[in-house]
Amino acid sequence: MASEPDPSESRTQRHKCPACYKQFKRKLHLIEHMKISYHSVHQPRCGVCQKHCKSFESVREHISGPLAKSNCSKIFLNQGCNLCLKVLDSPAALNEHKQKCCLNAPVPLGTKIMPCIESHVILSGSIMDERHNGKGHGAIAIDCEMVGGGSDGSIDLCARVCLVDEDENLIFHTYVQPQIPVSNYRYEVTGVTEDHLRDAMPLNEVQDKILKILYNGESVGRIRLDGEKVRLLVGHGIQHDLDCLRMKYPGQLLRDTAKYRPLMKTNLLSHSLKHLTKTYLGINVHCFTGMISSQAF
Incomplete structure (x- = not known):
């Protein structure tokens, strides 16, 4: 007669998720966890043990961390x-990687007073098309x-808007005329004055x-079909920027x-762009008065 399993062993048995290594007392709880966790290759992983996070x-x-x-x-x-x-294969490979991974600080746009006609730069469409040729959707980052x-x-x-491309080239930059009187210029953060x-x-x-830059000559009706020329718009809290600009842009083209879940602090709370x-x-933004933070790329 086959021996019955020891009840003490069944009570201590733990069911482990193979992706995030969480353990559960009951197999049913593990199944429920796997249904809602959606572990995928897109989740951040530990480079050592390959744990999904x-x-x-x-x-x-x-x-x-403290409990690493x-x-x-x-x-x-x-x-x-x-x-x-x-995680690299060796310390030597790490040193070589750090030289490529560490980015230089961006060049500040400056705070000097400029007439509006000189305060914006637009890269011609032909140059933009050539730069993004073969890449599918080009991407533009916006910050206000x-x-x-x-x-x-x-x-x-x-009061100020800036667009850059994937190579950090300045595409468009200008001061914006407010729709109602300004009562606080927030100069310590924005560097914007009445002048x-x-x-x-x-x-x-x-x-x-x-919109001319973003649509890139593509008609609005073709965006939902195969609008290959239209550009992705990248930003931090991008909907707030669009609301303040009183603009709308297709949701499927916003990033x-x-x-973005891997960059969020919790499921509901986002980190600041500065963080x-x-x-x-490895870049400090908002450290210099009047520096606009177009660092979405």
Whole structure:
């Protein structure tokens, strides 16, 4: 007669998820976990043990946090890149990788007072087409600086907008004429003064120029079909920027670093752009007065 399983062993048996290594007392709980976790190759992983994590923040905690796994932490200390969290084969390979991974700080746009006609730059469509030829959808990053309107200065008004391409080339940059009187210029953060906005470009003209760059000659009706010329729009809190510009752009063409799950702090809370650029790019933004933070790429 076959021996019956020891009840004590069944009580202590743990069911482990092969992706994130979470353990459950009951197999049913493991099945429910796997149904809702959606582990995939797109999730950040530990470069040592290949554990799936919800975000890069979780990977960082796993390999270098207060409760880091000892084996992973030891290997990462000698062979891991602190910026991209990649684990290399050897310390020599790590040194070579760091020279490529560490980016230079961006050149600030400056805060000198410029007439509106000189404060914007547009790269011709033919050059843009040549640059993105063969890449499918080209991408444009956008960032806006907001001043305050209303009696308490709490209403965000777009006062400055900047667009750059994937190679960090400046495509468009201008000051924007606010729709209502400005009560707080937030100079410590924006670097914008009354003189900057005196001859600023009207909002409707800014909208037309931005949409012309993004649509890239593609008709609105073809965007949902096979609009290959239209460009992806990248930003941080991008919907807020579009709302302040009073613009709409197709949702399938938006890429928001504030909502990209691997970069979020929790499932509902996003990191600031300043934190992301410092942590993952090694770049400080908003450190100089008037520096616009177009660091979405």
